[in-house]
Amino acid sequence: MNEQENINYNRIAEAIDYIIQNFKEQPNLDAVAEKVHLSPFHFQKIFTEWAGTSPKKFLQFVSIEHAKKILKETQSSLFDTAYETGLSGTSRLHDLFVRIEGMTPAEYKNGGKNLVINYSFAESLFGHIAVASTLKGLCHMAFYTDEKQALETLKAKFPNAIFVRKLDLIQQNALFIFQNDWSRLNEIKLHLKGTDFQLKVWETLLKIPMGQLASYGDIARLIKKPNASRAVGTAIGSNPVAFLIPCHRVIQSTGAIGGYMWGTTRKTAIIGWEGVTSNPEF
Incomplete structure (x- = not known):
């Protein structure tokens, strides 16, 4: 940019x-x-x-009223059907078949010791973005305003890892999405650091079709934890892979946009962009 x-x-x-x-x-x-x-x-x-x-x-x-309308639709049986079957109508993102391979308990505990993490910085439609990967897959993607702070944030998540500034194929395949190129999404794997509960929530987010929204309650219900909306919100708030794991598609049950780790303005922009991208006739 x-x-x-x-x-x-x-x-x-x-x-x-x-x-x-x-x-x-x-x-x-x-x-x-x-x-x-x-x-x-x-x-x-x-x-x-x-x-x-x-x-x-x-x-x-x-607009908020339109967000309410979409949210109401995603609470219908159509959304449940799409989730259970892995289908998402006209959404090209349904082709995103990401295999989440959580880090072992030992890796989780030792802060990534002996892990080699490649990282790089890129531009996207929604601002600067930092991206990082291990040999197993993408482990980090985040919007940022200050490059130095972005690197410090990454290193804080894996304090004992070895960091190399290098743009590798895993990162490139993930970044293609910002160029409207979904052709290599099936090549993406995620190597994530998280609890079993967090991994389940993040994997569920991948089932929300592009151009649609869900509430925290929807996600809690879909992971068979209907009373865990608050815990779901916490897990969503710690999503380590911006955009690809679409936590931006989760809004409040009232229809309000709600918070976002990388700013509500950016969240609204992404929702709008996905809406007009998946519904070009709108």
Whole structure:
């Protein structure tokens, strides 16, 4: 992402944040464009280039009322059927057949001792992203604003590992998704550090079809722990692989977007982008 693209992303992120805060007033094109200090024509152009749809349609999709509508749909038997069969309608992400291979108890306990972890930094539609992998698979993917802090966060998760700055094939296959290239998703494996409960929650998140949303209660019910919504929320909040494990598709039962480790503005942007990507006629 060059400097101008970064400026445009920040402007669009600011616009999305403004829409979130003022969705009840349904701000028009002129109002949002003025907020980010662009002419309506220029704002419409770069927003459409970035999001793949017009600001008006994007607002319609990410509005709270629309989120409620989607959430209601995902609570229906259609969502249960999609989950149980592994199908997701028109979602291309249903082809994501990620095999989660949890670290052994010994690896978990010793902080990754003797593990060699390759890591690199890349650009995505939604900002800077750090990605890391072991010989077994992808172990980390996170959005960041400061590269040094991003590396420190990664090292804190595996304090005894050996780190090498290197972009390998595992990372490349994962990053292709940000280029709208889903062709290599079946080659991705995840090598994750987590408890059995966390691994089960993360694996369940992979079943939420692209362009649809679920609540924390939905996830708790699907893992046969209907009273564990709070624990599910904690597990989701510790998701180590942003975007690929779609914790951004989980919202509150009220329809509110809810929190996100990498910011609610980014979460809303991803939901909107997936919505217009999986429903191009919208």
